[in-house]
Amino acid sequence: MSTDGDADHSSLEQKLGTLASDGSRATVTLRLIVDEPRDAATDRTVLSLLETHDEVLLDFEACEKVDSAWLRLLKRLSAEGESQGVKVSWRAVAPIVRQTADMLAIAEGIEFVDETTGD
Amino acid sequence: MYYSAVGRSEIRARRLERGWTQADLAARVGVSQPMISSIEQGRRSPGPDLETRLEAVLAANVPGAGSTAAKTRDRPPLPLEGPSPHELPQGHPLSISATSWVRPEQGGDGHAVIPLRDEAWLIAAIDVAGHGRRLYPKLQYVLGWLRGWANAQASVPSVHSVARRLEEELAASRIEAGWYLALIQAARAGSNEVLFGAVSSSYPEPLLFEGAMARSVPSSGRWEIDAKGHSLSLVGLEPPWRLLICSDGLLARLGGGQESGGLRRLRRWLRGADRDRPLAETLATDQAVVDDESALLIEPGDNGTEISFDVGDAAERHRAIRWIELAARNRIGEARAPCIGQAVLEALTNARDHAYEGSGLVTLRVFAGTSSFVVEVRDAGRDRVGSHVVSNSDGGFRIMRGVAASVDVWKNHPQGTVVTLTFERDPDELETSR
Numbered sequence: 001m002s003t004d005g006d007a008d009h010s011s012l013e014q015k016l017g018t019l020a021s022d023g024s025r026a027t028v029t030l031r032l033i034v035d036e037p038r039d040a041a042t043d044r045t046v047l048s049l050l051e052t053h054d055e056v057l058l059d060f061e062a063c064e065k066v067d068s069a070w071l072r073l074l075k076r077l078s079a080e081g082e083s084q085g086v087k088v089s090w091r092a093v094a095p096i097v098r099q100t101a102d103m104l105a106i107a108e109g110i111e112f113v114d115e116t117t118g119d
Numbered sequence: 120m121y122y123s124a125v126g127r128s129e130i131r132a133r134r135l136e137r138g139w140t141q142a143d144l145a146a147r148v149g150v151s152q153p154m155i156s157s158i159e160q161g162r163r164s165p166g167p168d169l170e171t172r173l174e175a176v177l178a179a180n181v182p183g184a185g186s187t188a189a190k191t192r193d194r195p196p197l198p199l200e201g202p203s204p205h206e207l208p209q210g211h212p213l214s215i216s217a218t219s220w221v222r223p224e225q226g227g228d229g230h231a232v233i234p235l236r237d238e239a240w241l242i243a244a245i246d247v248a249g250h251g252r253r254l255y256p257k258l259q260y261v262l263g264w265l266r267g268w269a270n271a272q273a274s275v276p277s278v279h280s281v282a283r284r285l286e287e288e289l290a291a292s293r294i295e296a297g298w299y300l301a302l303i304q305a306a307r308a309g310s311n312e313v314l315f316g317a318v319s320s321s322y323p324e325p326l327l328f329e330g331a332m333a334r335s336v337p338s339s340g341r342w343e344i345d346a347k348g349h350s351l352s353l354v355g356l357e358p359p360w361r362l363l364i365c366s367d368g369l370l371a372r373l374g375g376g377q378e379s380g381g382l383r384r385l386r387r388w389l390r391g392a393d394r395d396r397p398l399a400e401t402l403a404t405d406q407a408v409v410d411d412e413s414a415l416l417i418e419p420g421d422n423g424t425e426i427s428f429d430v431g432d433a434a435e436r437h438r439a440i441r442w443i444e445l446a447a448r449n450r451i452g453e454a455r456a457p458c459i460g461q462a463v464l465e466a467l468t469n470a471r472d473h474a475y476e477g478s479g480l481v482t483l484r485v486f487a488g489t490s491s492f493v494v495e496v497r498d499a500g501r502d503r504v505g506s507h508v509v510s511n512s513d514g515g516f517r518i519m520r521g522v523a524a525s526v527d528v529w530k531n532h533p534q535g536t537v538v539t540l541t542f543e544r545d546p547d548e549l550e551t552s553r
Contacts, residue, residue: 018174029172029174032176032437033433033437033440033464035433035436035464035467035468036433037468037471037472037477059172061148061172062148062172062176064457065440065457065460065461065464067464067465067468067515068465068514068515068517068518069468069514069515072514094457095457096457096458096460096461099458099461100461100518103517103518103521103522104514104517104518
């Protein structure tokens with residue numbers, strides 16, 4: 001049976017990337033290009049990851065581009081995670097994504113990691 | 120599991136759809152090529168982590184997955200994600216420009232302009248039988264196959280041999296489609312005169328116009344019918360010349376239900392005083408759209424190349440970005456191409472979200488001058504954002520301004536908004552990147 005949670009999950013995967021939950025850690029593997037339209041429901045779904053996990057890993061390995069609106073949302077995820085004591089890290093970020101974050105002046109405070117830090 | 124017993128062949132099919140080698144896919148998911156080979160052959164299973172990465176990489180928007188994709192086995196990879204058909208080679212004395220137009224909700228009508236060696240181009244228009252979005256994967260398959268086949272030829276094939284091979288492929292793939300194939304080749308090395316040969320199964324006669332053509336080849340424009348019912352034409356053309364290929368649905372709409380009326384209307388445009396009017400504008404009518412539609416205008420010279428597409432379609436949007444990046448790599452250099460792609464991505468998402476409410480026609484045009492590389496993003500929507508947002512934006516326009524030498528936004532234009540991004544060219548940078 002479909003639930004609102006299923007719908008949110010499906011929307012998240014369609015717009016941002018696949019979500020794998022391993023106990024307290026959520027891993028979001030971002031799509032090749034993240035540029036789908038966002039709305040308030042999408043933002044809530046992304047930010048709700050902080051409510052159910054102690055750690056969120058954004059895996060950019062397969063991601064070539066993220067538009068500025070999504071980058072701002074992911075930055076907000078990092079910032080709110082920090083204030084709530086949830087570790088949010090960005091893994092394998094492509095140079096152009098990093099440069100875009102720099103141009104938007106949002107790179108400061110983001111935890112960039114090249115490899116996953118463990119299980 | 121996502122890639123179970125059935126999924127193994129799915130991995131291979133989806134990889135081939137993107138024109139990727141096993142090594143390409145391996146690099147994208149961070150494993151070795153032998154690992155991918157083992158998985159595709161069913162000798163190993165991907166763990167959950169790798170499975171997730173495969174899913175992320177292979178589930179990206181490439182239409183055509185499904186039954187037709189399975190038929191790619193034992194065939195050359197289909198470069199659906201490869202260079203755009205509209206990207207023309209550098210350094211040719213003869214150059215052509217291509218203006219492509221399709222209905223915003225593209226169905227089974229479309230075209231490819233495929234650069235070949237020896238100053239030659241293969242032009243293809245395909246009209247898959249029926250209409251509607253469900254035909255789009257079949258169209259992509261046919262165009263992808265044509266590109267793959269043409270690129271694999273050691274020499275310029277005759278237009279007849281392309282036609283024969285295409286017919287075989289359509290039969291093998293069980294795809295019913297009308298087609299138009301033309302070969303444009305420099306008549307002599309370094310000259311602007313071209314030889315033009317075309318074969319068509321069912322397309323209306325293309326609309327050729329220019330007096331110089333009639334003077335150089337008295338029989339030009341005369342079409343014959345071969346034993347299989349195909350129209351044939353071989354003519355010599357001197358510039359300026361124009362070739363316009365339209366699908367029957369488009370002609371019928373322009374003619375108020377009569378294809379002949381549509382032909383007359385377009386001929387008047389090609390020969391008239393308003394011949395420089397944009398193609399997309401010329402094709403606009405109040406008539407209801409009842410069929411898939413496409414048009415392709417080919418002209419000599421590097422007058423800029425443009426494509427039109429539905430900005431709400433992620434696959435088309437991403438394909439356009441790759442096309443821009445490829446053009447930027449060739450004309451500016453490797454280093455700045457991703458930044459330029461990012462700037463165009465921002466312009467496109469702006470058009471989608473602000474000019475339209477999710478879906479609408481956008482035209483991308485590229486000009487490459489001696490000192491600049493210009494990308495124009497034109498929408499026909501109603502701008503819902505004031506000028507102050509453009510000047511003060513912390514979002515997409517900030518990126519555009521950070522990357523481009525200049526960003527010009529022409530608002531309140533009758534056809535919507537035009538964003539022009541100008542990038543400076545540095546010959547040394549281009550040379551270094553090669």
